[in-house]
Amino acid sequence: xxxxxxxxxxxxxxxxxxxxxxxxxxxxxxxxxxxxxxxxxxxxxxxxxxxxxxxxxxxxxxxxxxxxxxxxxxxxxxxxxxxxxxxxxxxxxxxxxxxxxxxxxxxxxxxxxxxxxxxxxxxxxxxxxxxxxxxxxxxxxxxxxxxxxxxxxxxxxxxx
Numbered sequence: 001x002x003x004x005x006x007x008x009x010x011x012x013x014x015x016x017x018x019x020x021x022x023x024x025x026x027x028x029x030x031x032x033x034x035x036x037x038x039x040x041x042x043x044x045x046x047x048x049x050x051x052x053x054x055x056x057x058x059x060x061x062x063x064x065x066x067x068x069x070x071x072x073x074x075x076x077x078x079x080x081x082x083x084x085x086x087x088x089x090x091x092x093x094x095x096x097x098x099x100x101x102x103x104x105x106x107x108x109x110x111x112x113x114x115x116x117x118x119x120x121x122x123x124x125x126x127x128x129x130x131x132x133x134x135x136x137x138x139x140x141x142x143x144x145x146x147x148x149x150x151x152x153x154x155x156x157x158x159x160x
Contacts, residue, residue: 040075042151046083046092047071048100049155050107055115057123057159064120067158070111072140074147106143114139120159129154 050070057064074096084092100107114135122128133152141149 040148040150042073044083045073045075045148045150046089046096047073047153048096049093050111052156053108053112053115055112057115057120058117059119059121065160066115066118066120066123067156067160068115069155070136071153071155072107072136072144072149073151073153074144075150076147100144103143107140110139110143111136123159129157 048071050072052067052069054065054067057066076096083089114132118132123132133154136152137149
């Protein structure tokens, strides 16, 4: 009987340990873990293509202009996940353009005002376009407040 007691203690301890491990793995396991928050990056949104524009630049003593088309990549908090592909992407772009139709004048004004305040030297210096992209993101964040601006792209950019 004295020899059986330590064996029963070891077996009982192992059984309790295994049960505790099994229970903890069920409670803390990966199966019920919440999904990580959606944190969209450039390339995860839908492109809102603005109209082509020609803007006089603020060069003193010279008449210079900028011709550009800007694409604003947006992520909607209501539509999470990767962007659609192919025809579905085009459809999503059309829906986004309809949603933003009421804000188009404000967006265009903000873009034209900012571009018209720049000189050709500011835009052609190293980092000039990247700085302009950041300024556009900042300016457009208020009128496009329900969307997150992921990136700004220039599909053409000509200074003459």
